[in-house]
Amino acid sequence: MGKEVLYKRRDDVATITLNREDALNALNTPLLRQLRALLADVEADESVRAIVITGAGDRAFCAGADVHELKDMSPIRARDWSLWVQSVISYLEQLSKPVIARINGYCLGGGLELAMACDFRIASDSSVFGLPEVNLGIIPGGGGTQRLARLVGRTKAMEMLMTGEPIDAKEALMLRLVNQVVPVAELDAAVDTVLNKLRAKSRLALRTLKLAVNNGLEMDLERALRYEAECFGSAISTHDAKEGLQAFIDKRKPVFKGT
Ligand code: COA
Numbered sequence: 001m002g003k004e005v006l007y008k009r010r011d012d013v014a015t016i017t018l019n020r021e022d023a024l025n026a027l028n029t030p031l032l033r034q035l036r037a038l039l040a041d042v043e044a045d046e047s048v049r050a051i052v053i054t055g056a057g058d059r060a061f062c063a064g065a066d067v068h069e070l071k072d073m074s075p076i077r078a079r080d081w082s083l084w085v086q087s088v089i090s091y092l093e094q095l096s097k098p099v100i101a102r103i104n105g106y107c108l109g110g111g112l113e114l115a116m117a118c119d120f121r122i123a124s125d126s127s128v129f130g131l132p133e134v135n136l137g138i139i140p141g142g143g144g145t146q147r148l149a150r151l152v153g154r155t156k157a158m159e160m161l162m163t164g165e166p167i168d169a170k171e172a173l174m175l176r177l178v179n180q181v182v183p184v185a186e187l188d189a190a191v192d193t194v195l196n197k198l199r200a201k202s203r204l205a206l207r208t209l210k211l212a213v214n215n216g217l218e219m220d221l222e223r224a225l226r227y228e229a230e231c232f233g234s235a236i237s238t239h240d241a242k243e244g245l246q247a248f249i250d251k252r253k254p255v256f257k258g259t
Contacts, residue, residue, distance in 0.1 A: 064109025
């Protein structure tokens with residue numbers, strides 16, 4: 001495997017780093033292929049509880065799809081490429097483990113599309129967010145038109161998409177596009193705080209929560225509530241649920257085993 005994506009393990013956390021610093025970590029085909037393969041590996045690795053995705057260097061999380069690759073694409077190739085990129089990003093979104101985007105610097109185009117598929121987005125205060133594709137005469141093709149509107153609403157999404165203008169971290173927080181904004185020196189600590197909170201939970205409950213929220217949001221309310229009830233039934237069938245409920249009654253901290 002190449003080095004467009006780096007993988008590091010610290011205890012039960014897998015950190016994946018987009019590693020094309022000279023190109024502001026722009027997404028090219030080798031990078032996306034490696035990312036997809038790595039995500040499958042960490043999904044299958046039971047010793048990994050959570051995943052952090054970040055960008056190499058201090059300038060960018062990711063400045064988008066690699067413009068050089070897009071330049072000569074035929075419409076058919078571009079359609080297929082878009083479907084493939086969407087599938088990689090949807091795979092990321094559907095991972096059974098919590099995923100945190102650690103964002104420092106530019107988070108543009110495909111970078112924002114990737115970040116929007118994560119469960120948490122924690123950013124440094126110098127980060128910049130946008131979908132600038134319109135400035136290149138194209139549109140986002142990695143889910144941006146859909147996920148941005150779902151996350152921040154149609155009004156602001158349309159403005160960002162049509163003007164192509166980026167927003168700063170403060171505005172991203174105000175729009176609830178990110179969970180948290182901190183000075184860059186505090187970024188790792190902020191990510192660790194979230195990881196520690198997640199570590200104390202049942203991994204099965206977290207997994208079921210992801211299913212309920214991500215799948216339910218795409219259903220009408222009646223079906224979504226029905227789906228939630230099915231998820232609730234599945235959550236309560238675990239040993240972790242028995243432990244969590246009993247621990248409350250016993251006035252002690254639960255010990256979740258992920259079974
Ligand atoms: N694809 C390929 N290369 C990219 C890239 C992208 N999306 N974004 C940045 N790069 C490369 C630049 O070409 C440059 O490479 P070079 O040194 O070989 O010329 C390097 O990364 C640094 O970028 P540069 O533009 O010189 O930095 P800057 O500080 O002047 O500007 C940005 C930073 C992010 C504003 C600018 O790089 C940019 O607008 N990038 C494209 C963003 C975009 O439109 N993304 C959507 C693509 S569909």
